[in-house]
Amino acid sequence: LYLADRRGNTPTSSGFVADRLGRSPSAATEMLQRLAAEGLVTREPYEGAKLTPEGRESAEELYETYRVLSQFFRDVLDLDAHEEEAIRLTGNVSATVVERLAATILDAEAPSESTGGAGRAADGDR
Template identity: 55%
Template sequence: MAGAPQYLLALYIAEHREAPPVSPGVVADLLDRSPATVTERFQRLAEEGLVEYEPYEGVTLTPAGRQAAEPLHESYVTVSWFFRVVLELDSSEREAMELAGAVSPAVAERLAALLPVEESPSLEAE
């Protein structure tokens, strides 16, 4: 999935790792995309009111973007933990990033229910 949800999720994670605005290059690294591709997507997301993009400054989630990204992050955390604990995938975070926007909250809840209690993920931001 290379759509808006993946970019919003990556920006949400990046904003929790460093103070916004976030450089498109940081998000490009998270998504294994070129900075130009990420910049182009952020320009479109800015038109939709989900991010604020300032050339040469970076990008920041708007309140609407944050509202859209929070449930994506919850799904991402759950899917990542499921892939790591149950499927024992080394690439659990990358795979979860690809699927986070495609997994409904109901599916994420069911996956979380399959995790051992001591392994259950925290849905707090990283």
């Protein structure tokens, strides 16, 4: 829903959600009903679901967590399945951990003076 919302493709049908997530239409409908009960989406019969402002905020936080985890797994840990691993952990990682992972990624990308501009900074250089 979040990506569809960002692209302006709302409301989004439960069938579309089911296809994108590889779930049954009934499972997607059930999930959307739960999100609606939590105030994160609004649903219109035969039209689909839209994020509420609270839902958009929550989705933005989850997406940012996913993005940081995926980049960390790809760039720092060199995992081929970085996206799948990020999906598994998104929602189970605190904001503090996400902030520190993001800082680690930036640190890993920054050239170090002690290495002539290549590689990570040594612990004493931070």
